[in-house]
Amino acid sequence: MKNCLKVERAILNLTQDELAKKIGVSRQTINSIEKNRYVPSTILALKLSQIFNKPVNELFILEEGD
Amino acid sequence: MTSKSFIACERERFKNLEKLQLPYWMKKFGIGIAILAFLALFVNKFTADVPEFSMGVKYALLVGLLFISVSRDKIEDELITKLRMQSYTFAFVMGVVFTLVQPFVNFFVDDLIKPGSGLIKDTGDFEVLWMLLTVQVFSFEMLKRFYR
Numbered sequence: 001m002k003n004c005l006k007v008e009r010a011i012l013n014l015t016q017d018e019l020a021k022k023i024g025v026s027r028q029t030i031n032s033i034e035k036n037r038y039v040p041s042t043i044l045a046l047k048l049s050q051i052f053n054k055p056v057n058e059l060f061i062l063e064e065g066d
Numbered sequence: 067m068t069s070k071s072f073i074a075c076e077r078e079r080f081k082n083l084e085k086l087q088l089p090y091w092m093k094k095f096g097i098g099i100a101i102l103a104f105l106a107l108f109v110n111k112f113t114a115d116v117p118e119f120s121m122g123v124k125y126a127l128l129v130g131l132l133f134i135s136v137s138r139d140k141i142e143d144e145l146i147t148k149l150r151m152q153s154y155t156f157a158f159v160m161g162v163v164f165t166l167v168q169p170f171v172n173f174f175v176d177d178l179i180k181p182g183s184g185l186i187k188d189t190g191d192f193e194v195l196w197m198l199l200t201v202q203v204f205s206f207e208m209l210k211r212f213y214r
Contacts, residue, residue: 024143025141025143025144025145026140026141026143026145026146028145028210028213028214029143029144029145029146029213031213031214032145032213037212037213038145038148038213040144041144043144044144
């Protein structure tokens with residue numbers, strides 16, 4: 001699964017740390033999600049969708065094999 | 067109590083168990099205890115070698131490691147929870163393998179050093195718990211590094 005978190009974060013001009021604080025996780029978690037090392041839970045995905053004001057399936061895109 | 071409310075009650079209890087963690091400062095406290103106990107164990111081994119003292123220090127070492135293991139992280143989020151669970155799984159498997167293999171390793175090593183003197187002895191409680199806790203603590207820290 002890929003995601004466009006980094007792009008969306010850049011649009012809002014947010015650092016990883018600022019975004020992490022907004023949704024109550026660590027900066028490492030945001031970094032891991034951006035680098036596709038970690039797939040977030042539905043709750044976290046919905047929180048991100050709220051912050052970026054975009055539906056979850058536009059933030060996270062399924063790839064072949066998922 | 068109906069069976070449905072009984073199940074709901076049990077579920078609630080298990081949910082509360084998930085929150086069973088010590089505060090972050092206890093981790094530092096645990097590290098302190100573990101380091102001091104380890105040093106004391108080392109010093110005792112090469113000086114007086116009092117078995118009672120050694121046993122007490124071993125208990126302290128296990129308590130310190132337990133504090134480290136069950137203390138919260140600075141930010142306890144879902145990634146940390148996942149890594150914690152992975153480290154517990156790994157430690158459990160390693161602990162079982164260690165318990166099964168260790169007596170035979172001891173036997174063969176004893177037999178190599180002094181042929182015919184090898185005895186198959188059970189792995190001690192301290193060794194098993196020490197193995198479980200150290201594997202959990204170190205694998206958890208390593209996993210955190212991978213995700214940094």
